[in-house]
Amino acid sequence: MEILGYITLTIFIAAMLLMLFRKLNFPVQTVLIAVSLICLVVGAVFRSFTEGWVGVILLPNEMIGGIILHPITALLAGLFLSGALTASGGFGALKILINKLRKTPIGLAGTLVILIQLPVIASLPCGRIIGAALLPLLFAFGFEGGMGLLTRAQLIVLIGSFARNAFGSCGPSPIGGVGQIGEGFLGAFFPTASEGILRAPQAFSLMLGTAITALFLKFISMKLYPKDVSLRDLPEGGMEKKRESEVRGSFRGYLSLMIFLASLLISIFQPFGKMPVQTVLVAGGILVIILCRITIRDMMGGIILLPVSAMAAGFLAAGALAATGGFNALGNILKGFSNIPFLGIAGMLAIFVQIQTILPLSCSRILTAALVPVLYLFGPAKFDLITWPQLAIVMAAYMINATTSCGPSPLGGAGMMAEGTMRAETGYIKGAFTFSSMAVMAPLAAIYMKFLTLSSFPASGLQFERNVWMIIGFTVIIFAANAIMIKLTNIFLSGNVNRDWWYQLLGFVIPGAIGGAILAFCLYETAFLPIIQGTIGGIIAALLIGLMVPKRLGPTETVE
Amino acid sequence: MTLCIGVEVVFTYITFTFVGGLSGAIIAFALDMKSPKEIIQGAVGGIIAGFLMSLMLPQ
Numbered sequence: 040m041e042i043l044g045y046i047t048l049t050i051f052i053a054a055m056l057l058m059l060f061r062k063l064n065f066p067v068q069t070v071l072i073a074v075s076l077i078c079l080v081v082g083a084v085f086r087s088f089t090e091g092w093v094g095v096i097l098l099p100n101e102m103i104g105g106i107i108l109h110p111i112t113a114l115l116a117g118l119f120l121s122g123a124l125t126a127s128g129g130f131g132a133l134k135i136l137i138n139k140l141r142k143t144p145i146g147l148a149g150t151l152v153i154l155i156q157l158p159v160i161a162s163l164p165c166g167r168i169i170g171a172a173l174l175p176l177l178f179a180f181g182f183e184g185g186m187g188l189l190t191r192a193q194l195i196v197l198i199g200s201f202a203r204n205a206f207g208s209c210g211p212s213p214i215g216g217v218g219q220i221g222e223g224f225l226g227a228f229f230p231t232a233s234e235g236i237l238r239a240p241q242a243f244s245l246m247l248g249t250a251i252t253a254l255f256l257k258f259i260s261m262k263l264y265p266k267d268v269s270l271r272d273l274p275e276g277g278m279e280k281k282r283e284s285e286v287r288g289s290f291r292g293y294l295s296l297m298i299f300l301a302s303l304l305i306s307i308f309q310p311f312g313k314m315p316v317q318t319v320l321v322a323g324g325i326l327v328i329i330l331c332r333i334t335i336r337d338m339m340g341g342i343i344l345l346p347v348s349a350m351a352a353g354f355l356a357a358g359a360l361a362a363t364g365g366f367n368a369l370g371n372i373l374k375g376f377s378n379i380p381f382l383g384i385a386g387m388l389a390i391f392v393q394i395q396t397i398l399p400l401s402c403s404r405i406l407t408a409a410l411v412p413v414l415y416l417f418g419p420a421k422f423d424l425i426t427w428p429q430l431a432i433v434m435a436a437y438m439i440n441a442t443t444s445c446g447p448s449p450l451g452g453a454g455m456m457a458e459g460t461m462r463a464e465t466g467y468i469k470g471a472f473t474f475s476s477m478a479v480m481a482p483l484a485a486i487y488m489k490f491l492t493l494s495s496f497p498a499s500g501l502q503f504e505r506n507v508w509m510i511i512g513f514t515v516i517i518f519a520a521n522a523i524m525i526k527l528t529n530i531f532l533s534g535n536v537n538r539d540w541w542y543q544l545l546g547f548v549i550p551g552a553i554g555g556a557i558l559a560f561c562l563y564e565t566a567f568l569p570i571i572q573g574t575i576g577g578i579i580a581a582l583l584i585g586l587m588v589p590k591r592l593g594p595t596e597t598v599e
Numbered sequence: 600m601t602l603c604i605g606v607e608v609v610f611t612y613i614t615f616t617f618v619g620g621l622s623g624a625i626i627a628f629a630l631d632m633k634s635p636k637e638i639i640q641g642a643v644g645g646i647i648a649g650f651l652m653s654l655m656l657p658q
Contacts, residue, residue: 146636149640149647239611243618246619249622514621
């Protein structure tokens with residue numbers, strides 16, 4: 040059975056690598072379903088020898104049993120409501136409100152910042168919901184969208200950083216968020232963990248990660264891929280005219296917007312008792328249809344099926360791997376890493392927390408559901424490699440890194456929605472998204488967990504350290520180190536595709552090393568060897584992540 | 600115990616308004632809004648966002 044796990048894991052990883060490097064040019068859904076079927080056939084052959092026909096017959100059931108329907112239905116419900124909002128003119132009303140907000144003392148800059156950080160505040164169970172609802176609005180800020188308030192470069196930063204925030208916001212969500220998988224396991228030691236032990240570290244690191252994404256897009260992505268966004272810039276002298284153009288809102292638009300906001304708030308705060316988020320969102324959508332008198336045909340125009348089908352195919356593949364022992368094999372490999380002297384436990388964990396950014400799938404839940412149990416087993420529950428508080432720190436770093444991994448995934452990842460909105464080639468935002476997850480979010484979440492959150496969730500009479508100055512200090516250090524690296528990389532970029540890509544890779548490695556060292560510090564404080572091991576682990580993870588960032592995107596850059 | 604919870608909440612507000620303000624200023628800069636007024640507006644927007652986020656966390 041163990042050999043079967045290694046075989047199916049190899050098939051899965053090989054298929055993903057071939058797709059990531061564009062050697063397998065099929066839709067992600069096709070490849071994932073093909074992988075699932077191949078794993079199923081291989082598993083059936085193995086089981087026919089080891090367990091007989093009973094084992095073969097049970098295999099498809101085990102595979103389908105691993106599929107998590109919640110994010111798929113939540114996404115469909117969110118798209119249903121946002122489709123209704125689009126059809127009823129809700130975005131027109133929102134544009135007017137934002138126009139009014141930018142005339143307040145916080146101005147356009149403050150308004151855009153709030154808009155960019157809105158997804159993590161809303162904390163919906165899938166970032167695609169708010170992404171599908173608000174990305175068209177962000178597009179409207181540009182010349183082609185009608186408002187003409189922002190230039191092409193500003194629009195790329197706005198859309199990219201909003202998407203970074205949105206496609207990480209499902210982690211700290213209290214209503215079926217990804218982080219709740221980890222909270223369930225930590226509940227074995229921290230009695231109140233299910234109240235949200237992982238929420239604050241994730242949200243905190245996501246806010247700064249969003250800002251670093253904006254810097255990366257501005258200084259590196261736009262320079263690495265100058266011709267891969269087909270957005271048009273403002274014409275000469277056209278900006279003022281566009282600015283003055285009136286955006287008209289209707290009563291239907293305001294009403295649908297109110298229903299939309301009410302649905303979001305009810306989903307988050309659950310004032311009428313616990314109910315599935317899908318119920319609230321669908322009820323909101325039906326209310327919009329009835330009260331705003333829109334047709335089903337209009338509403339269906341706002342529903343995007345690509346992420347839904349990609350996610351379903353991803354869950355099928357994960358189910359096949361789980362049923363054939365593929366994830367157990369991965370756990371064994373990772374545990375074996377901790378026996379390598381220069382890596383040790385700290386180095387292995389520095390790689391482990393980055394694993395979903397190394398292998399980004401269409402929905403982070405696919406691997407999270409399989410790998411969080413592996414991480415749990417590293418703790419006192421089985422292998423005893425780390426203590427419970429250390430497990431909580433690693434879990435925080437792992438969870439935000441995992442949660443944000445759907446953003447840069449080329450396999451139907453959520454980031455493709457943003458790339459579509461900014462008219463960019465697939466892979467444009469991958470560098471920025473993976474950099475912020477690796478260099479900012481994982482180490483910062485660990486710091487926040489160590490110096491504040493642990494003290495809020497006491498366990499077995501233990502007193503944990505609480506030091507707000509350490510959090511602020513490390514936040515400044517992480518920001519400064521990454522901002523300097525981004526600026527340095529920007530200085531060295533010269534337009535030579537191959538050379539620039541190597542500079543970018545170096546720009547990944549140094550922050551990766553710092554991130555690994557900070558994680559090791561959170562786990563072992565000032566112990567020298569673990570910090571060195573964490574640094575080496577961080578470098579390896581950064582290399583694996585940086586190597587996945589595409590050198591070139593569209594056909595326009597084929598000639599060097 | 601009540602005092603302890605109060606301190607945690609205050610620390611949460613402080614850390615989130617700090618990271619919100621810092622992020623807001625960085626985002627404003629990245630959006631080519633580089634005048635002191637725009638940077639401050641971005642920071643204030645970030646502080647509002649950070650404070651709202653901290654209100655949404657378990658108390």
